[in-house]
Amino acid sequence: MKQNSLQVCLSNSLMFLHQDQLSDHLVVFIDVLRNTSTMTAALYYGIQKVKPVAKVEEAAAYLGKAGYLVAGERHGIKIPEFDAGNSPLFFKDRDNANQTLVITSTNGTQSVHLTKNAKLLCCGGFVNQSSLAQFILQQNLPVLLLASGWRGNVNLEDTLFAGALVHQLKSNFEVLGDPALLAETIYLQHQHHIFETINRASHYKRIAQTDSTADLTFCLTKDITPVVPVFDGEYLSL
Numbered sequence: 001m002k003q004n005s006l007q008v009c010l011s012n013s014l015m016f017l018h019q020d021q022l023s024d025h026l027v028v029f030i031d032v033l034r035n036t037s038t039m040t041a042a043l044y045y046g047i048q049k050v051k052p053v054a055k056v057e058e059a060a061a062y063l064g065k066a067g068y069l070v071a072g073e074r075h076g077i078k079i080p081e082f083d084a085g086n087s088p089l090f091f092k093d094r095d096n097a098n099q100t101l102v103i104t105s106t107n108g109t110q111s112v113h114l115t116k117n118a119k120l121l122c123c124g125g126f127v128n129q130s131s132l133a134q135f136i137l138q139q140n141l142p143v144l145l146l147a148s149g150w151r152g153n154v155n156l157e158d159t160l161f162a163g164a165l166v167h168q169l170k171s172n173f174e175v176l177g178d179p180a181l182l183a184e185t186i187y188l189q190h191q192h193h194i195f196e197t198i199n200r201a202s203h204y205k206r207i208a209q210t211d212s213t214a215d216l217t218f219c220l221t222k223d224i225t226p227v228v229p230v231f232d233g234e235y236l237s238l
Helices: 012-017 019-024 035-044 056-060 108-115 126-139 156-172 178-190 194-198 202-210 213-219
Strands: 005-009 026-030 049-052 068-074 100-104 120-124 143-147
Touching: 005 012, 005 156, 005 178, 012 019, 012 108, 026 108, 026 126, 026 156, 035 049, 035 100, 035 108, 035 120, 035 126, 035 213, 049 108, 056 068, 056 100, 108 120, 108 143, 120 126, 126 156, 126 213, 143 156, 143 178, 156 178, 156 194, 156 202, 202 213
Parallel strands: 005 143, 026 120, 026 143, 049 100, 068 100
Antiparallel strands: none
């Protein structure tokens, strides 16, 4: 029996190469630092659903509305008037019952906009790696892993996590394309020192200058929020 394919896109600016595949693929969008980690954590800690939006103005329209939290960043910095930035730890020790999170980010929510026509769209990172891998295997679909990158460029942390998934899943798929091989090679070179490797990444340094490094540690901790956010065309939920 022929295996489903497994591919990697190394930046959301390269999604034009895959647009003709979306209708029959499971797409996993990845933004390790921090958007997909934050949305996964929000749902794990009780947020009912998450509405990812591409523009600051779209998110701002929900400010002050009952039942909504508004979060967002640009270039790693919290948007001042919003309730939260892009922090997974914001949701950990608060009552999130019956709340909808509206969130915008520099990279991750842009990936949602580009892949919203996928047959099935979900997200994650190290924080839900095992649950995500299990979910992917259950769907019996060809898979595209989208590493969001940073402002159109490739970044280290998303590529490394895509490589971790390729390595974990490859025995069940036909791995296609050099991007997948590249991502797995990087992961295999650094799998025993993930923290130390990503500490050298430009986006890690960018966030560490303006925000808490506790967020960064959380985002790089495997399986700390073992749930899988799935997109229904408007919201991510469990």
